[in-house]
Amino acid sequence: MDMVRENHKKAGLFDNFSSLIRKCIFSVLSIGPVPSHIAFIMDGNRRYAKKKNLLEKDGYRAGFSVLINVLRYCYELGMKQITVYAFSIDNFKRRPEEVQSLMELMQEKIDELIAEESIVNRLGIRIYFRGNLKLLSEPVRSSVEMAMAKTAGNSKAVLSVCVAYTSTDEIARAVQESCEEKQDEIREQDASNTGNYALEQLIGVADIDRHMYMAGVPDPDVIIRTSGGTRLSNFLLWQSAHCLLYSPRALWPEISFWHLVLAIIYFQRNYFYVKEKKKQA
Numbered sequence: 001m002d003m004v005r006e007n008h009k010k011a012g013l014f015d016n017f018s019s020l021i022r023k024c025i026f027s028v029l030s031i032g033p034v035p036s037h038i039a040f041i042m043d044g045n046r047r048y049a050k051k052k053n054l055l056e057k058d059g060y061r062a063g064f065s066v067l068i069n070v071l072r073y074c075y076e077l078g079m080k081q082i083t084v085y086a087f088s089i090d091n092f093k094r095r096p097e098e099v100q101s102l103m104e105l106m107q108e109k110i111d112e113l114i115a116e117e118s119i120v121n122r123l124g125i126r127i128y129f130r131g132n133l134k135l136l137s138e139p140v141r142s143s144v145e146m147a148m149a150k151t152a153g154n155s156k157a158v159l160s161v162c163v164a165y166t167s168t169d170e171i172a173r174a175v176q177e178s179c180e181e182k183q184d185e186i187r188e189q190d191a192s193n194t195g196n197y198a199l200e201q202l203i204g205v206a207d208i209d210r211h212m213y214m215a216g217v218p219d220p221d222v223i224i225r226t227s228g229g230t231r232l233s234n235f236l237l238w239q240s241a242h243c244l245l246y247s248p249r250a251l252w253p254e255i256s257f258w259h260l261v262l263a264i265i266y267f268q269r270n271y272f273y274v275k276e277k278k279k280q281a
């Protein structure tokens, strides 16, 4: 018993020490610009499972634990928006057992996320699930809706979890809704026979923006794709016009505090160049 207590004490001391080191490093980093929104393509969970001789599901479990750590680090750094690509519409085409197992895990982890004592509630993080949520099975959809409702009072930062999401679906839907919204005006223009030119005047970028799943969220400053890939895989295409892509070679479950530090240094080195490009656009 004493041994267990001793180990707990040691773990607590180590946590406090790590947190102090993080604080020191973050205060140095905060002298420069820090991204206010980072998005993650959490690639490499299955490869990690294979590498470590684990079941696929355990690779995803390890990925979820890393997500919790990353969330804490981003929060400590003062980031207001964190977005993750958790499940794309294309992922529904994977083996049915894999889809089922990922969905079960997602449900289990959502329950953990919204528990009273969870990190999300302790830090005051609001969760949004963004995507074509009607593609989710009924139990998963109720879980994501409950998570959004239960964290609605949190206001320190926002975690956007993209599920049943692809950018092309997001854009197509937003254009469709923008047209529907302006249907009466479009009909009037058609009747007066002013044609496409008038349509362009009626629906602009701001209208489409308002109908995006990511509406109201400032565009990401950096997208981090783990496992060394440099593709966006249909993620935040509309929102990434002026965004940096950072691709560490580590698989998602291997991502540590130090990878985040390097990503921020990369952002700081490119900050003025990107800022200038944004100004020109």
Ligand SMILES: CC(C)=CCC/C(C)=C/CC/C(C)=C/COP(=O)(O)OP(=O)(O)O
Binding pocket: 042, 043, 044, 045, 046, 047, 048, 060, 063, 064, 067, 085, 086, 087, 088, 091, 105, 106, 109, 110, 161, 227
């Ligand atoms: C509640 C919540 C937010 C849960 C998220 C859990 C989590 C880590 C999901 C990742 C999902 C996913 C399809 C990742 C891609 O890696 P991959 O599986 O395709 O791996 P690979 O690139 O090695 O094939």
